[in-house]
Every structure is written in structure tokens, then in C-alpha cells.
Amino acid sequence: ELYRIRIALVQAFLIKHDYDGILLSRVDNYAMVTGGKRNYINTYGDPGANSFFVDRDGVGYFVGNGIEAPRQQAEELEELGCDRLEYLWFEGSSAAVVSEKFTGQLVSDDGTLGKNVNGDLAVLRSLLTTEEMEKYRRLGVLAASAMESTLHTIEAGMTETDIAARLIYEGQLRRCHVPVSLVAADERIAQFRHPLPTIAPLTEGHLKERVVRNYVMVVGCFMREGLVVSMTRFAQVGTLPEGIEDAYLRIAAVDAEMQEATQPGQNLGEVFAACQAAYARMGFPVNEWHNHHQGGATGYAGRTSKGTPGTRFPVLDTEYKERVNELSGTSVEFGAAFAWNPSAVGVKSEDTFILDAAGNQEIVSKTASLPTLDLSGVLGRQTQVCKSDIYKR
Numbered sequence: 001e002l003y004r005i006r007i008a009l010v011q012a013f014l015i016k017h018d019y020d021g022i023l024l025s026r027v028d029n030y031a032m033v034t035g036g037k038r039n040y041i042n043t044y045g046d047p048g049a050n051s052f053f054v055d056r057d058g059v060g061y062f063v064g065n066g067i068e069a070p071r072q073q074a075e076e077l078e079e080l081g082c083d084r085l086e087y088l089w090f091e092g093s094s095a096a097v098v099s100e101k102f103t104g105q106l107v108s109d110d111g112t113l114g115k116n117v118n119g120d121l122a123v124l125r126s127l128l129t130t131e132e133m134e135k136y137r138r139l140g141v142l143a144a145s146a147m148e149s150t151l152h153t154i155e156a157g158m159t160e161t162d163i164a165a166r167l168i169y170e171g172q173l174r175r176c177h178v179p180v181s182l183v184a185a186d187e188r189i190a191q192f193r194h195p196l197p198t199i200a201p202l203t204e205g206h207l208k209e210r211v212v213r214n215y216v217m218v219v220g221c222f223m224r225e226g227l228v229v230s231m232t233r234f235a236q237v238g239t240l241p242e243g244i245e246d247a248y249l250r251i252a253a254v255d256a257e258m259q260e261a262t263q264p265g266q267n268l269g270e271v272f273a274a275c276q277a278a279y280a281r282m283g284f285p286v287n288e289w290h291n292h293h294q295g296g297a298t299g300y301a302g303r304t305s306k307g308t309p310g311t312r313f314p315v316l317d318t319e320y321k322e323r324v325n326e327l328s329g330t331s332v333e334f335g336a337a338f339a340w341n342p343s344a345v346g347v348k349s350e351d352t353f354i355l356d357a358a359g360n361q362e363i364v365s366k367t368a369s370l371p372t373l374d375l376s377g378v379l380g381r382q383t384q385v386c387k388s389d390i391y392k393r
Contacts, residue, residue, distance in 0.1 A: 001131075001330075002035040002036075002129060002131050002132070003034060003035045003060075003080045004328055004330075005129055005324060005328055005330065005332055006032065006033050006034065006035050007033065007054060007058050007060050008058060008323075008324045008327040008328040009033075009124050009127065009320060009324055010022065010024075010033050010054045010058075010124065011054065011056065011057070011058035011327055012320055012323035012324055012327055013120070013121070013124060013320075014054070014055075014056050015056065015323070016323070017117075017120070018105065019056070019104075019105050019106070019107050019117075020055065020056050020102065020103070020104030020105045020106055021053060021054065021055040021056060021098070021102050021104065021106045021107075022053070022054055022106070022107050022108065022109070022117070023051050023052075023053050023063065023094060023095060023098050023106070023107070023108040023109070023112065023113045024051060024052045024053070024054070024108070024109050025039075025047055025048055025050075025051040025052075025094060025108065025109060025110050025112065026046050026047060026048065026109050026110060026118065027039060027040045027045075027046060027047070027048045027226075028046070028125060028226065028300045028301040029052075029109045029118070029121055029125070029300070030048050030050075030051070030052055030226075031225065031226025031227075031300050032121070032124060032125045032226060032299075032300035033052050033054060033060070034052060034060075034076070034077065034080065035080075035132075035225075035226075036135070036224075036225030036226040036227065037072075037076040037077060037080075037225075037226075038076060038226075039051070039052070039064075039068070039072070039076075043177065043179065046110075047110060049064065049067075049068050050062065050063060050064025050065065050068040050069075050072060050094065051063040051064060051094035051098075052082075053085070053094075053098050053102075055102065056104075058327065059083065060080070060082040060083065061082060061083045061084065061085050061098075062077055062082055062083070062084045062085065062086075063085045063086075063094040063097055063098060064085075064086065064087075064094060065086065065087055065088060065089035065092075066086060066087070066088055066089060067089050069084065069086045085097050085098065085101065093112070094112070094113075095108065095112040095113040098113060099113060109121060122297075122301075122304045122305045122313065123304075123305075123313070123314070123317050123320065124320070125299050125300040125301050125304040126297045126298075126299045126300075126304040126305065126317070126336050126337075127299070127317060127320060127334040127335075127336065128299055128334060128335050128336055128337060128354070129332060129333075129334065129335075130333060130335070132227065132299075132335075133335045133337075133354050133356065135224075135225060135227055136227055136229070136337055136352075136354050136364050137354070137362070137364050139176070139222065139224050139225075139227055139229050139364070140229050140352060140363075140364025140365045140366070141364075142171075142174040142175070142176055142222065142224070143171070143174075143176060143220065143222035143229040143231060143352075143364075143365055144231070144365050144366055144367045144368070145170075145174060146167065146170035146171045146173070146174050146176065146178075146220070146222060147167070147170075147218065147220055147231060147233055147365075147367055148367050148368075148369050148370065149166075149170045150163065150166045150167045150170050150218060150220075151218065151233060151235045151370070151391045151393075152369075153166055154212065154216060154218075154235045154237060154393060155212075155237060155393065156211075156212055156213060156214075156237040156238055157211050157212065157213075158211060158212050159197075159198075159209045159210065159211050159212075160183040160184065160185050160188075160195075160197035160198050160209065160210050160211075160212070160216070161183070161197040161198065161199050161209055163183045163197065163212070163216065163218060164181040164182075164183045164197040167181045167183075167218060167220050168181050171220065171222050175224060176222040176223060176224045177222070177223045177224065178220055178221065178222055178223070179221050179223055179228075179302070180219065180220060180221035180230070180302065181197070181219070181220055181221075182194060182195050182196060182197070182217075182218075182219035182220075183195065183197040183216065183217065183218055183219070184197075184216065184217045185210045185211065185212040185213065185215075185216045186210075186212065186213050186214050186215065186216070186241075188210060189215070189216075189217045189346050189347075190345045190346040193291060193292035193343055193348075194292075195217070195219075197210075198210045212235075212237055213237075213238055214236065214237065214238035214239050214240060214241070215234060215235065215236045215237065215238070215240055215241075215244070215390065216234065216235050216237070217232065217233075217234050217348060218232070218233050218234070218235065219231075219232045219348075219350070220232075221302050226300045227299065227300065227337075228298055228299075228300075228301065228302045228339075228352075229298075229339075229352045229364060229365050230295070230298065230302060230339040230341070230350060230352050230365075231339075231350055231351055231352060231365040231367075232341065232348050232349065232350035233367060233370070233388060233391065234248065234347075234390040234391065235390070235391045235392075235393055236390050236391065236392045236393060237393045240390070241346065244346050244347060244390075245390070247344055247345070247346060247347045248347045248349075248389075248390060249373055249375070249378055250282040250283060250284065250344075250378055251282070251284075251342055251343065251344050251347045251348065251349045252349040252373050252375060252387040253278070253282050253375050253378045253379050254275065254278040254279055254282050254284070254342040254349065255340055255341075255342050255349035255350070255351070255385075255387060256375055256379065256383050256385035256387060257274055257275075257277075257278040257281075257379075258271060258274060258275050258278065258294070258340040258342065259338070259340060259351075259353060259361065259363075259385050260274075260383065260384075260385060261274035261275075262315055262338055262340075262353075262355060262361070263315060263355075263359050264315060264316040264318075264355070264357060264358075264359050265315070265316075266314075266315045267311065267312045267313055267314050267315060268296055268297065268305060268306075268307040268308070268311045268312075268313045268314075268315065269307070269308070269309060269310045269311040269312060269313075271307055271315065272294065272307040272308060272309055272310075272311070273309075275289065275294055275307065275340070275342065276289060276309075278342075279342070282378070284344050288343075288344050289342070291343070292341075292343045293306050293307075293341075294306070294307050294340060294341060294342055295307065295338070295339045295340040295341040295342075295350065296313075296338065296339070296340070297313065297315075297336060297337070297338055298337045298338060298339045298352060299336065299337050302339075303339070307340070315336065315355070316334065316335070316336050316355060316357065317334070320334070321333070321334050333356070333357050334357065335354055335355055335356040335357060336354070336355050337352060337353065337354045337355070337364075338352070338353055338354075338355065339351065339352040339353075349387060351363050351365045351366075351387070352364055352365045353365075361384075363385070363386060366386065366388075367388050370388040370389065370391050371388070371389040371390075371391070371392075372386055372387065372388055372389060373387045373388070373389045375387065
């Protein structure tokens with residue numbers, strides 16, 4: 001049923017734009033159209049090892065070489081009942097096979113066949129059925145558990161790389177792929193917004209592995225069945241720098257106001273305006289948001305669409321719901337997921353939450369074993385948004 005709805009979404013896209021077929025090769029789009037199936041071998045790249053083609057009639061085809069076809073058929077696609085276009089690994093490509101069999105206005109998500117329409121597919125990657133919303137709840141529990149277990153092991157003197165390794169281990173232990181694992185200790189938190197953990201060079205070089213003295217930021221993205229939960233947490237093992245606790249509380253309040261503003265009928269530009277106002281209201285420099293993206297809609301990608309000033313990407317699209325119900329003969333309701341991540345010098349706040357058509361929100365990345373912040377004082381009112389405090393070891 002999920003596959004049928006995802007195919008109807010892609011079919012609706014083709015009809016809307018007057019395309020005759022689309023070749024999907026990226027890992028995120030392959031998962032999106034198949035309801036979470038895997039086509040990656042190299043986990044560090046966007047292109048998958050095989051593709052999926054959907055024609056204007058809503059017929060789906062596995063497209064790939066003889067290396068990938070057996071496992072895809074046996075372990076990923078068998079229950080879907082899709083057709084199959086196969087070629088020898090040294091004799092062709094997915095684009096070549098499709099172009100030989102199909103005619104008309106054909107497009108792709110990587111430019112190998114006709115126009116590259118990957119950007120236009122963002123709304124399809126963001127729309128989630130009730131089944132996918134339940135998947136998000138379960139994935140969030142796994143992600144939060146992996147993060148908590150990682151934080152519980154952190155001690156003064158531990159290297160950033162060992163912490164990242166632990167995060168990946170805890171994620172994989174829970175059957176989650178961890179495509180992002182960022183760790184910064186002490187001064188590096190203030191210096192870099194995307195802090196890859198420091199690793200000493202194999203030969204000569206100036207970079208030395210950093211160890212945690214006082215506090216550390218841990219960022220993780222956890223992926224399973226194509227869906228991604230993103231979250232950031234802090235652990236204290238020594239003395240916090242002056243002002244960090246206050247700044248952390250205020251940046252969490254910015255995050256809360258962004259979540260509250262994320263409602264059906266709004267667009268991400270309107271939420272971003274609330275973000276800009278919240279930064280100023282919480283005492284941060286008015287251009288602090290220039291220093292890092294603020295997150296956005298998620299789903300079948302870490303971010304299906306980032307919030308930016310004036311962007312009209314809908315918080316929850318309703319146009320495709322009508323088209324899908326007509327094409328599939330169902331009565332489907334779509335929701336969406338979001339991961340905002342406001343940051344300032346030395347602090348950041350990030351969780352993943354789901355939103356249904358009625359406007360109900362639920363943070364799926366709650367870390368229940370960690371202390372929570374009281375945001376009412378800094379906001380001057382009560383809020384339903386719950387944010388984790390810095391974990392003190």
C-alpha cells in the first residue's frame with residue numbers, strides 16, 4: 001500500500017509537469033519512491049548503485065546491472081511486484097536502457113536522462129503517510145537511545161573521534177545508518193558550525209586530535225528505510241564557559257519558537273521570518289543566522305528543503321494529496337517532518353518532529369534520560385515544546 005501511494009505521488013508529479021517518465025538514481029529518491037528501499041553501496045555518495053524508473057501510467061521498473069539485480073529482487077523489491085530492466089555491468093547504464101525502451105519527455109534526478117529535476121522532487125520527499133509518520137516515531141526512539149548511550153560514555157580526556165565512533169556504533173547497533181556524526185569539544189564548538197571530529201594525519205600535518213576538557217557537542221543523523229532523524233546534544237564533563245548555560249537556554253527558545261511557527265498553511269519563508277525575529281528577541285545578533293543554515297523540512301533526506309528568507313516551500317503541501325487520492329483511489333492524509341537547528345557561538349539546538357494535517361506536533365527525538373529545560377521564563381509564557389538540557393556527567 002505504501003509503495004502504491006509513493007508511485008502515485010511520482011505519477012502525479014509526471015502528469016503535473018507533462019513528463020512521460022522519470023529515472024530516479026539518487027539514494028534519497030530511490031527510498032522515496034519505493035517506501036524506504038536501499039540502492040546504495042557507497043554510503044558517502046548521493047548516487048545509488050541502481051535506479052528506478054516510473055512511467056506516466058504509474059508503472060515502476062527496477063533498472064540496474066546484474067550485480068545489483070539479484071539482491072534487489074530478493075531482499076528489497078520482491079514484495080512490490082515492480083518490473084525489471086537489467087543489463088550487464090560493463091555494457092550499459094540505467095539511462096541508456098531506459099532511453100532504448102521508452103520515448104517522450106523523459107527526465108531524471110541526476111541529469112543522466114533528460115532534464116535534472118531533483119530540486120522539483122523535494123516536496124515528494126517531504127510528504128509522509130501515516131505509516132511513514134509511525135516509522136518516524138520508531139526511528140526517533142532508536143536515534144534518541146543511541147544518542148543517550150553515547151553521552152553516558154563521555155568522560156574528560158576522551159577524543160572527539162572516539163565519541164563519533166561511539167555514536168556510529170550505537171546507531172548501527174540499533175540498525176540505523178549514521179551518515180552524519182559531528183563532534184566538537186570546548187573551543188571548537190564556538191569556532192565551527194560543522195565540526196568533523198579531529199583526526200590526526202597518517203603522516204605529517206598540524207592537526208591534532210582534540211580531547212574533551214569541559215563540554216562537548218554531539219550531532220547525529222540517523223537513517224533507516226530512507227527516513228532521517230537529526231539531533232544535537234551537549235555533555236558537560238568539567239566547567240562550562242561563562243555564559244554558555246544562558247546562551248543554550250536562549251537558543252533552545254529560538255528552536256521552540258520555530259517549531260511553534262511550523263504549521264499547515266504556512267511556508268518555510270514565513271517560519272524563517274519567525275526564526276529571525278526569535279534570534280533578535282532572545283538577545284542574539286540580528287544576523288547570527290548568517291553563520292549556519294537553520295534546518296528545515298526533512299523526510300527522505302536530511303533536509304528536503306532548508307528554510308531561507310522568502311522561500312515559498314509549503315510546510316505541508318495539499319495539492320499532491322488531491323492528485324494522489326484521485327490516481328490511487330484511496331483517501332490518504334499526508335504529514336511532514338522537520339528538523340530546525342538554530343545555533344550561536346558555542347551553542348546549538350536541534351530535534352526532529354512530525355506534523356500532521358491538523359497541526360499536531362510530536363518531537364520524535366526526545367531523550368528521556370536527559371534533563372529538560374524550563375523555557376517558560378525565557379519565553380515569558382508556557383510552551384508545549386520540550387527541549388533537553390546540557391547533560392552533566
